[in-house]
Amino acid sequence: MNLQTRKSRHMYTMQLATIFIGFIVFGISENIKGPAIPRIQFDFNLDEQQLGTLLSLNALGYLIACSFTAVLVRKWGIKAVSIISFASMIISGVFIYLSHTYPFFASSYFLMYIGNGMLEIALAILGARIFVKNTGTMMNLSHFFYGLSSTVAPLLATGVMSLTVFGHMLDWRGMYLAMLSLCLLPIVAALLSTFPGDDLQHEDRTSLKTLTRDPALWMMVMILSFGVVSELAVGGWLVNFLEKAYSWSTVEASSMLSAFFLTFSLGRLLLGPLTDRMGFVLSTILFSAFSAICTFAAIAGGERLAFLFAVSGAGIAMIYPTVMAFIARRYPKDSDTAITFVVTLMGIGSVIGNYVIGWVIEGVKIVYGATTELGILRGLQAGYGVIGLCAAICAISGIILYGYLKKRQELI
Template identity: 55%
Template sequence: MVLQQSQSSPEQLTRNYYLLLAVVFVGYLIFGISENMKGPALPRMQEDFRLEEWQLGLLLAFNSLGFLLACSFAGRVVQTIGLRTACLLTFGFMAASGWLIGSAQGFVPFAGAFFFFYVWNGLLEIALAVLSARLFTKNTGFMMNLSHFFYGLSSTGAPLAATGMMAWSVGGEALGWRGMYTVLLLTCALPMLPALLAKFPKESAAQAEARVTWRSFMRDKVAWCVVVLLAFGVTAELAVGGWLVNFLEKSYGWDTVRASGMLSAFFFCFTIARLVLGPLTDRFGFVKSIVLFAGFSGACTCAGILLGEPGAALLALAGAGIAPVYPTVMAFLAKRYPHGTDAAITFTVTTIGILGIVGNFLIGAATDALGYRAGYSLIGLSALGCAAAGVVLYRWLHKEGRVI
């Protein structure tokens, strides 16, 4: 992998590297906004469209289906049109999807617009992960966590920003969740400028020739263990954005501002953990780090549920544990499959998308049938499941003598 041709000057190489860093870091900033602005808006959407809890869970599962669809062809798209073009299309269509969501009047058009948005959201996930894997060949664990730190940074402010923007007065009327989505998703166009100016890294001829196929991954038990591990971890991470505000409002009677503040506290812990704990993953080991951090997150969530309202702060503290899991898995894939990182990332993220659909639906169904406490408990159990899968993965790698 090279960033520029051999005749490029050191100044050009440095400039290009910083442009690519801008694409990655700003890309993760807007990714965090797009993923976590929905928390405060979901109760308003539910009220406008008169949705039952299971329908809300089905909507989130439908979004995961769009994400999964994108992931299934993202690798081929990147190989066919190039990484830069894929990034540019993704940023542009995500910005346009804000208008589609904001202008949708019925539930079916609204669900279709959300589906369209999550298709491009899924492509962005793969494109940023592939770019990061090609760019960060040294201190991989730290740099992956640093990149995702920007995701956590914007995720921290997104719920409060969304809540504040929905109350803005425009022409004597509140902006509402529709206008908020339209305005905030316009930020997705920001990384297009550095993407246009930078020269993106490409696979070397040796890497392309030795590229690993999906078929080989499907025969690798380690790859499937990583899928299970990350499916639990991603469910424990992403479900918080969709369910914490609803849980606090409807279980404890909190108002939207207070509940959104707790969601921001979750992402504050989440963000700081990626900045502080990222360097430790390179030293302590990727798999050991995943077991320790995911276990801590699951314990905090379960304890917070058991303690009731006085333990609500533990639900936010859980963000510190789950934060390093995803970027550390990406670093693990880059080291485990150096000649097939693109395929490894695409296979893993696509497969966990299937399980993500099931996870969102189960949380919604459990909430509808057993109440918010039971539904939210599944998030804590998912984090503990991630830690358990990490223990199994460590034992397999230890037997191979290839612990990473």
């Protein structure tokens, strides 16, 4: 093996390390909130509607980051943007630890989602540039690491919150500081790597205006928006649902959330190759429909079928990486522009989605009696039903896209 080959392999290893470790810390930062939310809600005396608004405002920070990250990537390159995004999450962890008033906490949480949004775009663009073969498999494999870290994140967060360091219990503030400090690891990997595609000439790119004339891109916005709302809402609402609807302990509810992310990560690891074989669009239809069916069955079946909340993860897990694979294949030279456009609009869906869930819960509780056990149960069931509905709409949008592409003989 000559020196040039060794250098190429080393560089590719560092690129993969940045992507894989990046998704690991991304999954941790996204999903440690499940066990923390009830405590945050108690400390700041928030109701479900206020909680939904908080999550929506943080999704707004994510959206804002998505809107400017592509510009930074073109000016500074993916390496610098990746490092900045990881660093911003570390800083937000420090601020969260120091926050003892709600405005300061909300601002710190907002900063964390700015970093998350920047990281989401950077990792997606890097994956689209590197994974030119077996795109669906590799995209799902990289996102598997997100699912893997998400699986252990709720239980890890629960354990860290109970730790005592120098006679002081970490609680949720210290837990966020400790977990977000792990972002130092991918910063090191990024510093040791270089990234492809930053030298592509602007004249070789298709303008955003031209890209938005493609109906397929807008249908991908629909699929991704509803799919991701259904995916991310589980991390924010499942523990809350199980604790309040069925009186589960925090450990039991966190275990179910971990089970969700276990099936989530196994789905991406084991089912990823199927997306290349079946086709990206057909895959999104089948997997999102499966997730919707499991979610509705879990709600209707009550506590005895609660395990289906976890099973639904195997379906919804496939949506995001499969859409990224579709974009990478359909727009090979303009993946950064297309990804930014789709993910930015997806962010709008996340803002609306979390707010709607909180609003539905509060509204139905009032109808059945806001302080009664039945009112709380029905409210939480209705709110979680929105998560299943989003997965169903994702499947319907996929069917429309499939028909459009098949008619034009452009199925991927």
